[in-house]
Structures are given as C-alpha cells and as structure tokens.
Amino acid sequence: MDLTYTAEQDAFRKEARAWLEANAPSAPLASFDTKAGFEAHREWEKTLHAGGFAMVPWPVEYGGRGADLLEWLVFEEEYYRAGAPGRVNQNGIFLLGPTIMEYGTPEQKARFLPKMASSEEVWCQGWSEPNAGSDMAAIQTTAVRDGDHFVINGQKTWASRGAYAHWLFGLFRTDPDSKRHKGLSFILAPMDLPGMTVRPIQKINGKAAFSEVFFDDVRVPVENLLGPEGEGWNVAMATAGFERGLMLRSPARFQSTANRLVRLYRKTVERGAPVAPGMRERVARCWMDAEAYSLNTYQTVSKLLGGGKIGAEASLNKIFWSELDMRMHELGLELLGPRAELLPGAPAAGDVGDWLDGYIFALSGPIYAGTNQIQRNIIAERILGLPRK
Amino acid sequence: MDLTYTAEQDAFRKEARAWLEANAPSAPLASFDTKAGFEAHREWEKTLHAGGFAMVPWPVEYGGRGADLLEWLVFEEEYYRAGAPGRVNQNGIFLLGPTIMEYGTPEQKARFLPKMASSEEVWCQGWSEPNAGSDMAAIQTTAVRDGDHFVINGQKTWASRGAYAHWLFGLFRTDPDSKRHKGLSFILAPMDLPGMTVRPIQKINGKAAFSEVFFDDVRVPVENLLGPEGEGWNVAMATAGFERGLMLRSPARFQSTANRLVRLYRKTVERGAPVAPGMRERVARCWMDAEAYSLNTYQTVSKLLGGGKIGAEASLNKIFWSELDMRMHELGLELLGPRAELLPGAPAAGDVGDWLDGYIFALSGPIYAGTNQIQRNIIAERILGLPRK
C-alpha cells in the first residue's frame, strides 16, 4: 500500500491542470439537454479531443491517451476542480465505449470508437421500455432478421439526449419466441433511419432530458450487432456494470460538491444567517462520505490494475453515491434558507447557485441505472449470499 | 375539539398525585425479573390495589375504579411522574384482562379478573413457539380434548416472567389436523400442573427475563377455554391489538424518558462536558416525538370514547414508539460519553443512571409484540391497501 503519487502521475496532473486552466470555458455552457447547449458541449468535446484529453484511458488509436485508470482519476479530479463542462457523450464514451472494446470486432472498433472519442457521433442508450424498467428482461422491442438486416419494431424510452444524438445502442429481442434474458441482442442503430420517431420527454424541472424512441420497421444492417446474436443480455450486463461503476461517477464529482457545501456553510455562518446547530456536523459528515467514495474508488482501481475485476460491488457504489448526492444537495438547500426555492433567474436569488437544479438531478440518482431497490437485491443475493426466494 | 381537562379530570389527577406521592416507593425496587423483585413488585401491586389505583379503567366489581380511558391516561402520567414501579402483572392486566372482558363467561370474569387486578395471580403469555415467531399461525403445540380436559403437548417460548408467574394464557392447536389460523384455541393454564416444565432464558444483559415452557401431557380443564373452541386466533388478535395499542405503551412512559433526556442534556452542558453541536436539536426532536405520541394517544382515546375502534392503526404506534425509545436511549448514552458502557455498580459510574439498561430494553421494542417488519406489512396492506402478493 502506497498512497502517494508517482512523479509521472504528478507531472500528468500538472499538465492536465495547466491545459484545463487555459482551455476550459470560463462560464457554464447552456444545458446539454437543449439543442444549442448540446452543440456547445460538442464543441468543447472537440477542444478536449484536440488537446488529447477526450478519453484519457483509451488506446491512442481510438482517440485516447493510453493512460491507466489512476491517471484517469487524476484527470477527473482536475476536470472537476476546473469546473469544466459535463460530458455530452457520456453514454457513448463511458458505457458503450468499454463494451465495444470488449465485444466489438476490429472493424466495429475502428468504425465507432474514434468518432465517439471526438464526439463527432454522440450516443444515446435504448435500454428501458415502458414495461421494462427495473425488470429489464421484460424487453419486448423486436429486431427480426431479414437477410442482412434486422427489422426493428417497438419502443424504447428514457434515452437521454435522444432528440439530438446521432446513434442509439440497446437491447432488442432478436428471437421473437424467447423469454426474459434469452434471445436478446445488442444492436447499434443510427438515429436517422426511416421509421424511427423520437418524442422528447421533459424531466421534472420542465426541461427536455430524455426521449421515447419509436421503431416502425426500422432496418439496421447486421454488422451493427455487437457481440453474438442472442447474447445481448451478457453484453449489456458488462455495460451496466461499467455504468454503475467507475467511470460515470468519478469521485471528484462528489468531492467537488462536498467542497462547495463546506464553502457554502462557512459563507452562511460568516454572513450571520441562521444555521441549525447540527449543520456543522452534517456538512462535515458529507465531506467525509465524499472522501470515502474517493478512497473506495482508488481501492477499486488499484484492484483492477492488479488484475482484479468489478462485479456486484458496483451496486454498493450506486447506493452510496446516489444517497450522498441527495444528502449534500438537501443540506445545500437548507443553508440557502428561504431563497432555496428561487429559480436562478429570480432577482433576489443572488448567489444561490445551482443547488436546486443539482438537487433535482440528484433525485434521479436512486432511480436510474437500476433503482437502489434493485441494487439492494443484488448486494443481498450476490454479495451476502441471501436466498433469492 | 377541546384540549383542556374537566374539573373532574383535574381533581382525579390531584388525587392520584397525592396518593402516589404518599405511597410510591422512594427507591427503585429490584428488577421484577428476579424472584425477590417479583415479590416486591407484587407487594406494590397490593398497595396500589388497596389504594384503588390498580386498574383504573376496569369496572369496580373486578377490582377496578370504573374510570374512563382519559382518566387512565391522566393516571399514567402521574404514575410516571412519580417514578412508580413497573407493572409486574402487565401481561395479565393489559393483555389478557381486556380479552377476558370481551370473550370471558361471567364465571371466568369473576374467577380471574379480581385476582388479576390484585396481582394475587400473576400471568405470563404463551404465544410464541420455537418455529412460530413472526409467523404465529405456525403454532404446533397441541391441546387435545380428552373428556372434560385438554391434554397439552409441546413448547412455548418467550414467556416473560414465566419462572414466577402463576398462570399462563396462550394459543394451542385443539384440532390436530388443522392448518395455520384455523383450529387454534385460547386456553388459560395454571403454571403448577403436572407435566409443565419451565426453563428460564437470560436476555442479553444476562438477566433472566423470559422462559421456555414445556408441556408433557398437561391436563387443563375445559372450562379454561376462553372464547369458542377453534376460534382462538380471533380471540388472540383482539389481545394482540391491545398489546400493540394503548395500554402497555402509555405516552407518559416516553414523555418521561424525553424529559429525563432533556435534563441529562442540560446537566451535561452545564458541567462543561463535550457535547456534539447537533445534540441540542436531536434531543429537542425526541421530546417533540414523545409529544406526538402523547397527542396521538389522546386522539385515539377521544375516538374510542366517541364510539370508534382501534384497528390496524396500532401498527403505526408500534413502529413509532419502538423507534423513538431506541433513539432516546442512544442519545442518552452518547451524552454519557466514555461512562456510557459502565455498569451501574462501577465506582466511576456516578450518575449514569439506567440509560444502558433502558437501551437494552428499548432494543427489544422493534422485535416483540410483532416485529416492526410485520407491522410495516400490516400498515402497507391493511391501511394503505397495497396488494398482499
């Protein structure tokens, strides 16, 4: 065990910090759930890509830097410290990307990964369906083989940024007689095919965030099949593992929120606003929990670099970060007092910042990527070994 | 709605207070889970009975005072304020008593209630069995009719004060071919019958508290059947409702603990001992919750006096008081600091009081009288109307 960085890691941090200071936008971009914000975020991704920081841990040939996961963590820390924009192609680069690396053919890798790294092509996911939410094995949308195409019919939902994305990946039932986890295949589909209709859904803050995607005899070439036909569930599970795991929820995100919370607390006390006596401890405890998440991630990365694997442990992470994120935002809002409900544009909003929007986002944490109830089942059954039934 | 007491209620309070001041033991009695303590508590019950306060809401003919439930609440408030001893016959007077009043024959009432009120006969309960805990319908102990007797074979467990009690009441399977809730009967059995063996069980503080009771061809006369043969489940459910409900958990108990907690907090702060900043709020919140429990009980009593009934709502109470009681004792122990773990006899224990023992008792709250998990099922299914399966 050695918790100090190597000279190389420090040098990389220095380089990333300098580059981000020079290049990160000084003002927040418009939300990437809007058309204009989506394009602005793509522009930023191009800058990142040009700077060589788009996909730090990917191989150079796919537009990455060929660094290891520890450098990825360092980069994320610097990225959040710089307050750089959210990653508009997160579903592509963090979810699908690793899956293509594991299951893709050489042609698929060459075709998809570089354009993903540069965000020339932005991806959305097509997992859920109206009747397949927590119960993902209930997928009904079919992709029936017809010569060298699959013909897709059905409906996907909760596709983030589905209205602007260029490609969709998801699970489809390629064996119409199959049940549950069998007979599903993992298919990649461009969003501009005839027969595809996208209907945006607003999230609870009234902003568009995800979409329903309807398929009406949509023809997708068979070479867009990722992994073996009928084995889509296993391919998807690898992706779900990544999603719940490391890359999308880098510890720097929560440490950054915790640091902002500490600053908000200190500022609130300094200006003499009323603060509950227990707030001091509760804020410190959030900071401590964010720290635990960071430490735990470094443990996981050390394990991975030592040849280990992430399994059901990802479910532990999901519960921990999602509950921490809500807790931190609740405290932030409590510290804002009567101003907590004001929209950022309100004249009296002053420095309320984005705690409210952050809270609304945090509220989705225990729901998406497998509800926390599903995660608890997984922990109980696969980690603790309690009986399924 | 009128939240003031009548002159009669105030007069009764005055009378009870004066009597308790004059008669309640000035020092705590030995635990009623010990032989000596058991007898000392029976002595106190005799005093109470002589004073006319043993069973305030019972009819005069059965040794009560014929008062209503509001006066009962007032009496309880005064009883806890006086720090008077625990009720050694609580399983009799609060659980079985009301059941006999509802289901007993005139002979049974005359035979059992007066001696119960005076604690000449102390009762223990025989509900649970090793394989029938939360799942009480799994009862296996049989009581087979043989002429004018039932012949009982099997085993009961968790009978509080079973080692000293004079009588036991419980559910037995009188139809050996029956399943689950059917074929059970509610039977009263003296503890000195041939074939009964009592084995004490120590609770986690090492003190005897409950017993296993073994039945080996124990013959009980049929007149000890309470309610119709084979209808024991319904008779027992009425009892379980009382247990979870009003009488055993009078609000004064929790208000008294809350007041002690406030005093402990103030004393701790006054003597300059370290106290967590949030403790102030947490203590106040406990006091507020004890208050809610009291208010809620007065609501329930008002409803009962207006002709209403207690149903599944008793499950709401069970969860609330049991969790509150644990929370209050946890805070009490936190306030004691490093002395919290000392046994009361330790030379440095000083004024640690009985927070530790109270905590150990509080820990049983979410378990006995139906675990809180069972109560949540009841609330969800019977109050909220969620589907059973």
Added chain:
Amino acid sequence: MDFDFNEDQRLLQQALRDFLAGECPPAWVRAQWETDTGRDGPFWKRLAEVGVPGLLVPEAQGGLGMDETDLALLLEETGRAGLAEPVVATSVGVALLRELSGDLAAEWLPKVASGDARLAVGHAGSPFVADAHVADLLFLANEGALHAVPAAQVRIEAQPSVDGSQRLFLVGFDVGEPVAEGDLAQALLDAALDRGAFCSAAEALGVADRLIELAVEYATQREQFGVAIGSFQAVKHMLADVKVELEYARSHVYRAAHSVATAAPTRAVDVSMAKLAACDAANAAAKISLQVHGAIGYTYEQDVHVWMKRAWSLDLAYGDSVFHRGRLCAGVIDQTIPAFAFGYQPLNP
C-alpha cells in the same frame, strides 16, 4: 378533553374535498402554473361561496365565524388538491383584521367573506411576501410597526419559485400611518407568523397524503417481474414508514390548530412542532413517492413533481425549518419560551 373533530367538521371537509376534486383537478392546477398570475379571480369567488376564505370571518361580517380547528381539515383538502389560491395568506390577514377590529375590519372583512378581496401578509419568517400580486390589502411590517397597505400603494418584484403554484414577491411601500405599533404590533406579527405556519403545516398534511395516494395507486397498477410493484416489501415498507411519519405529524398539526385558536401559551412551540413534523412528512412522502414511481415520476407530465414542489415551498413558507427548529430548542432545551409536555401541565389551581 376531546381531541377529535365533530361530525360537522368532517362533513365540511368531505364537501370541500368533493368540490375540489371536481373543480380543481391536476390539469387545472397545472394550467394555473402557466398563467401570468397563477391565480383565478372567478374561482376565488366560488371558493368564497363554499365559505373557505370567510371561514375565520365573524358571522356578523358575512363569514362562518369558525376557528382554526375548523380550518385545519379544510387546508388539508386544499393541500391535497394542490390549490394555489391565497387561502393561507387571506386567513392570516383575516385574523389580523379581527384583532385590529375598527373601521379597517369593518371595511375589509365583508369583502373577504364575499370573495371580493384577497389579502397578503409580510412577516419575519421570510423576506418574500406570497401572493402580493393579487392581494387587495397587504399587511406589512416596517421598523417594528404594522401597516395595512392597499394594493395601489405597493411596489412588487416577482421572485419566481421552483413551485409554479407559489408566487413570491419582494414588496416595497410608502410608509404611512401604522395600524399597530410596539408590543401590539409585535404580538400581531407573531400571531400572523404562527397562524401562517400552522396553515402551511395543515396544507402539507394534504400534500403528503396526496403523494402517498399517488404512489399507492401507481404501485398497485404498475407491474414488473410479473407482479404489481406494490407487492414488493421494499415498496411496502418505504410507504409504511412515511405513513407513520404523516400520522404523527397530523397529531401535532391538530394540536397546533387548537393552540392557535385559543392563543395557548405554548402556541409558538406547538406551531413549530407542527410545521416541522408536517413539512418533514411531506418532503419524505415526495421522495418516496418519486422513488416508487421511478423514471415515470421523474417526468414533467406525471403529477408527482407538482406536489413535490408544493412540499418544498411549504417547507419554506412562514419560517423555514431552521427557524422552527430554533424555536423548538428555545422551548424544550433553553426553556426561554413556554413548552410543557402534553398531559404534564400544571394542575389548574
């Protein structure tokens, strides 16, 4: 001692529930979010016809002459319906008018009872005044004095809230002759804050109830893994826990109603407990209802967020939780304001 409502009170509650279920369905509530004022004058007149704004107005002035123990059950219904009209602010204003009496009361109380006037009240619990944009008369504090200011004499600046039902304003006015000063003004302002906090707590009960109802309904019809999700113990237990929280909050709110109606010495602490308990229950119900609904609940088109945001804004109305926890501690820990355990009161002499 009788801690229950009478049959008339229950009937009035049921009548209002039926009225609002018919007249003020979720679609209507949501439509109000989109209008300029978020308030509907003609609907306010209809509310007056069923007696809501005039409930606290003495019968002599055309009201029902009732008190807060009657109002509590009605506010649960406005909360349940998600009604955005200024019932709370007007009720608080009516009580001020009653206390002030004289010409001001004689002029305004009948107008409130008939639905021809709405009131707004500024208080120490918030820098903002709710519904200042539609109020005909505003009670505003200035340097310890209380002023009754007609709409024409105020300047307002809208402060948009995440809750589309909540319309908040910073308000300025040209200071004229106060209607009360010194200790009297302070007492009136304190009472206004307590009354408003109690009213908000009562609405929060209805909000919590509605959020639980929505979750139970959804969990009963939504199937996953071949069964209704409401049959899963995880769902059951989450909802059971919040139901417990709600029912004990209810006890605090009903007691606060009595304490406000009778100006009990413990009023401040009683109201703070009610506000804390009810708003915590509503916030918990919001989180759990959202969780039970899953992704569907996270969409704008579903109703969960409407009541969730009501829960959030009620939590901040008439003193946020920090304010009320402060008063609770002042009563229970410091004992600088009266708080005594219910049932443990000193004997009447």
Added chain:
Amino acid sequence: MDFDFNEDQRLLQQALRDFLAGECPPAWVRAQWETDTGRDGPFWKRLAEVGVPGLLVPEAQGGLGMDETDLALLLEETGRAGLAEPVVATSVGVALLRELSGDLAAEWLPKVASGDARLAVGHAGSPFVADAHVADLLFLANEGALHAVPAAQVRIEAQPSVDGSQRLFLVGFDVGEPVAEGDLAQALLDAALDRGAFCSAAEALGVADRLIELAVEYATQREQFGVAIGSFQAVKHMLADVKVELEYARSHVYRAAHSVATAAPTRAVDVSMAKLAACDAANAAAKISLQVHGAIGYTYEQDVHVWMKRAWSLDLAYGDSVFHRGRLCAGVIDQTIPAFAFGYQPLNP
C-alpha cells in the same frame, strides 16, 4: 499510488483468521467473560508465537518490523473473533517504545515480542485505562508529561463494562521521572490516541463483518411463513444497507492505517473519520443483526450480544464519537487542523 494490500498481507490475515477460528471460538470468548481477569496469559504467548503483539516491534528486537498497514487486516480478524486480549493497547505501547527508543525500548520491546509483557496506555480519549490489570508496563500521562510505570507502581480500580471483554480501570501512580515532557510528550500522546483509535476502528470492521455474517447465516436457515426469512426483501435491504456502510468504512480505515504508519499531516482527521465510520458501521450491524435474529438474538445464549457489546465498547475506546466528530469538524469546517480531499492534494513541488 497503490491502495491495495499485497498477497503476503492477505496470507497473514488468512492465517490469523484460521488460527483464531480454531483457538478462539465464541465459547472461549464467552468463557473469558467469566474469569477474573478476562485475559489468558498462556494464550497471549501463543499469539506472540504467531507474531501479533510483536508485529510493530522492530526485527532487531525480535518482532516482525511491520507497520499499521499490516496490522489493519490482523485487527479485523481479532475483531471478527471477538478476541479480548490487549492487542490494541500493546500495539499502541510498542509504538511509544519505538519512538522513545533507548534503554526502555531495549528492555521492553523484546519482552513484548516474545509474549512476556503486555502494555497499557492512558490517553486523553478516556478517563479509563484498558487492560491496566494485566499490563506489565503502563504509559500514563500526568500534567502534560508522559510516564512509563511498571505494574508494581500503579493502583487500579476496576470499572466493570457492559462488554465483558472490555476491562477498564481508573489508574493512579506515584509520579516519578517522566519519559517525555512538553511538546514531545504531547506528540507521543497524540500519536498514541490516534494509533489506538485506528486500531479500534480496524477491530470494529471485523466486529461488523461478524455481525453481518451471523445475521446472514441465521436468515438463511431460519424459516417463517414457509420460507427462509433471508428471502424477504425487508431483511435483504437492511443487510444490504449496512454492508454498504461497512465497505465505505473499510476505505477510511485502510487509509487511516497508511496515515498512522506514515505520520501523514492529516493523520488526526483521517483517524477520526475511520473511527466514526467503522464504529457507526459496527453499531448499525449490531442493531440490524439483532433485528434479523429477532427474539433469539435477544438472548444471552446466542452470540449476537457478544459482538454487539464489542461494537459499543469500541465506539467509546480511544475517543468517543463526540471527540472524533469534533476533530472532523475542526479539520473540515474550521480548518484548524489539516484535512484535504484525497486526490486534491497540492502538487508536489
């Protein structure tokens, strides 16, 4: 940067686990509760043979010359086994001897390594000294100075704890020549407290693990309603939640091991976080394990309470939670002692 244990460390952990499973089963632990001292000299010698008390003793003095990152995994095992021997106090004492060096160290370190001496340490985290009754040498503070006092020169008064494994004493002694004074004494005492708190946290991890294991075992075999109770979602989710808490506590404890071993500038805050997280996890595991066991778990003959009481006493050992929360706030909120987010450290120059 490598936040993982190496294979040797894992093997040593497994070896100790096997040893304790064989030599120190629950019946043995419980038997110790009933003895006068609660400690077993011959067993201590055997522990010394497997290297436990001598782990921090330099190789030159017959120890293993390892550090706290090695010790962490072993203390998890002593916690898991419920071992009551003075491993923690002796480890803390060894570190003091190492720092003091000189004749004292030369005399005592070999004796500790060979199992011929046990140590006890008084510190600011508690008025009581654990294991003072069996210690051959006691480190005690007096007016800012640190004394090393042989057993013959102390007066002890037993303070029975609810945890039969915990033996606490008030200790007096005739003040002689101190072994350290002033800043040095303070630094040594601070380090002793931090080391002891870290050790207690590591034991708490093992205690929590054991409590979860007991619950899982019981829930898997106990049937109610015709199925194993472990198949109920309520049971599953309670245990899943405490498992989450435990695993994140683990991260804090392992980092604290490193901070203690390297005397990191953030040592105080890192240790306090570890102590808080691990003891909270152990206390939560105790409550949930008890709840899963139901009435059976509430009996003396079942093992749950043995580990539950370990959790309680570890929570109070080497600073209670109020002490450690105070340090956490001093670091994070007041920033009067060093605390910086892991990974956010300033760059090396």
